[in-house]
Amino acid sequence: MDKIVKDNRAPVSQKPLVMAKVDKDAIGATVGIEINGNPYKVMLGTTILEACRENNIHVPTLCYHEDLCLAGVCRVCVVEVEGMNTLQAACTFPIINKVKVRTTSEKVRKARRHVLDLMLSEHYGECYSCHRNGNCELQKLAKEYGVDSYKFGHIQERRYKIDRSSYAVVRDMDKCILCKRCVRTCIDLQEVGVLEAINRGDKTKITTFMDKPLAEVVCISCGQCINRCPTGALKANDPSDEIWNVIDDPSKHVVIQTAPSPRAAIGEEFGLPAGISMTKQMNRALKMIGFDKVFDTNFSADLTIMEEGTELLLRLKKKLVEGDNNVRLPQFTSCSPGWIKYIEHFYPEYLDYLSTCKSPQQMFGAVIKTFYANENKIDPANIVTVALMPCSAKKFECNRPEMNASGFKDVDYGLTTRELAQMIREAGLFLPDLPPDTFDEPFGEASGAGLIFGATGGVMEAALRTAYELVTGRVVPFENLDILPCRGFDGVKQASVKLENVKPEWSFLEGVDLNFMIAHGTANAKKVMEALVRGELSNIHFIEVMACPGGCLGGGGQPIPTSPEIRKKRAEAIYQEDAGLPVRKSHENPHITYIYEKFLTEGPCGHLSHKLLHTHYVKRGKYIG
Amino acid sequence: MIKNKSILFNRENLGDCLAIALNKNPQDILMEIRESNLKGRGGAGFPTGTKWMLAAASLANKKYVVCNADEGEPGTFKDRVLLSDFPDLVFEGMVISGYAIGAQKGFMYLRGEYSYLLKQLNDQLEKMLKEKRLGKNILGKGYDFEIEIRLGAGAYVCGEETALIESLEGHRGEARNRPPYPVNTGFMGNPTIVNNVETFVTAAIIMSRGGEWFTKLGTGKSKGHKLVSVSGDCEEPGVYEVPFGISINELLKMVKAKNAKAVQVGGASGYCACEGEFERQISFEDLSTGGSIMIFNQSRDMLHVLRNFMEFFVEESCGQCTPCRIGNKKLLEGVEKIEQGDCSLSYLRELIELGKTMKIASKCGLGQSSPTPFISIMTNFEQEIFSQR
Incomplete structure (x- = not known):
């Protein structure tokens, strides 16, 4: 693993702050500083902004984001440092000696107000027609600084066309304030690099390679840029109007499946602190909005575990018993559509390593339009499937042309957590006040294994809970089924489980160390892929990759803002809910047993499974015509 | 050609600057430059000796010397003369500074529009290599230094030293946050000194004429x-x-x-x-x-002059920081408003205040200095400008 970690290349767009060379003995030392006349002690190398925040001194920011390297371009956080002629950006100024800082002097206030007035003069549109109304950092600042007029005018005409080409991300550059958070998200955080600034001065704009529409570049649809945009310049492609239409159409049977992550975060949209699970209140809201059935995607997550786990065991068997060298190992998970698009663009030669399983979203859609339609005697042509997802790439995924093995589109609409919150508000409901409600049968009760898909490492943990038991007949040797090596937010995690005293049919796995890796965020996925390309992963069997930092709970459709702390809280909510569930292993989900008895009778990876629940991938490459 | 009689830029009785320098130890060169009180000739006037000493003090393995030959300031063409008439002293100044701070590599960042000078500059480097005044074991003193010329592509902001370094690294020319300064974290994260063409030539000449001689020229705080x-x-x-x-x-x-x-x-x-x-x-x-x-x-319309300058800055702002990107545009719009006779005095005051903010809140020297002509012309010629309209 050392090699993989060392391969981390430097960010490309804006350099992170590189500390001035400090005497080694001094590192870790504190330095006494003065802020607004009061003395404080901070660690050497702390930025002024960090020092202020540690001591509860408010400094406004815009281009600064906890997840990103520093830019220092918006100039909203400027402060006065004694002895310097110019104001300094608090976010980038490293404290290496005794500085005296003023955060609210006349100069500072005037400068911030000017900066704000300038931004507003170029910021097209009005707050009341903006999807970020009430959750916009620019709007918040304008209020904080008492802006009541446009001192330097206000742009009246659009300069750019809205780019709606992508299924996932809509870009309205007239609302862009050029903080470059999206650029830094794309190239530094995700290492995809779709966005960059072009032109100079007044003509500067953020755009794609050759100014192409987003759908024609290597955007992986992860939507991380949306989560970090301070204004309304970026948003997900919102299908809620169409969903309202089908809900209002009595001839349509509208079914919604809800992924594990939205329920752990949607409370934030209603002012609750991060980390409060809203599963049951959300069920009630969905029913009140008018969905005919509310199902739990955890069911198809369990289904994924059965299919993907079986696929892995079959690959291992082919390799170890039959000596088939065409079998590709390690097997990579395929639940994250952003990750799928990433590997299709950047490592198209390695698609055979991916599990052929569809994601839980798509599996569920296929099951609803076949098995469910048949059992309930509903014409699948009249069924509309909506997927509530923490994700913008799911919108792209459900529109992939191959996702219609039943003869119908598996999933008709991907809806994000943010968009559902908006629908709930529009229906006049306040989520936290709603009485609890259950999911609908037959796909209501799912396992905790499906639930933890929402956090990075969750798929691996769920797979191990099932695979270990299938192979050995015993439960995984971890207390309370909590496979802790799978948890946490390290970029790339690696661990192994020894398979001993296996069942006779799995004798070829006797004594084998099942080695697995977990990566989240495509920057970490890239490290893993580079190690694979160098041939360093030959002893690894299974790798979970999620496109978004933190896994699905940090997805591009989740409530804004996001931060490491918020993602940690959401993960805690998910693991807590799992711990309290009666069924915590996918293979013990009674609906799973039922569907393999009644419908997928050949078992996991059987003929019908392959038709409905598995898929193939497209070699996209980096150059798109 | 320098038009008047030169005292400083005069080859008469000028010794072999490079040989004299390499016969000293680096510490002595640093002291001599510091004693000369030489300040950077690019405009900002940072003490050259201090800059070199900061870089010399760094323990880093790799250090760099960069000659800023981007001469992009409108109305400046003195570096062009130096590059044509004194290329040997420019490069020798670079070698001397490299020797003084412990660098092995130097870059000349040559203005794109000066590409016609590229051949003769490269010929000069070739000549110095042959004469063992560059490359391995310079003048037999055991010191190695190489120089590479890289061309700019016409962006004014790349004359700002950190934007220049970004450009040298192959990135978009945008200024970095300072601190940390290039003497600590410059080219590829290594200690780097960036000096103007004239600074290098002057430093080379000081080697021969002496720091004390130099301090006899000029004023109390501006020597030479x-x-x-x-x-x-x-x-x-x-x-x-x-x-x-x-x-x-x-x-x-x-x-x-x-x-x-x-x-x-x-x-x-x-x-x-x-x-x-x-x-x-x-x-x-x-x-x-x-x-x-x-x-x-007397025949010139100062508002027209100002308009010219502001159009330049609107175009040449790199666009990354708010005060410079939008501020310059607002100042230009202000000029246009005055031209059309619909700028109130109170709005003009507001724009001058905005200019003051730009001077202290912009990220780099471009935005920090671009309001200067606006403020000075509007202050010094306000009556004339408004009476004509």
């Missing part, structure tokens, strides 16, 4: 002589060597300017002096310039 490029309404425009402390009046006489109404000192981003200020001096303590002097006579 300075090259200025004079353009505009005068009979004899060109590059002149002037002692620091020369007044604008003396300068105007020297270049035979008649009826001068305004003198723009320091290029587009400089200060516009009016007649009443012509006794002011060219020096770091009074009117500082990287070399550009532009003269406007």
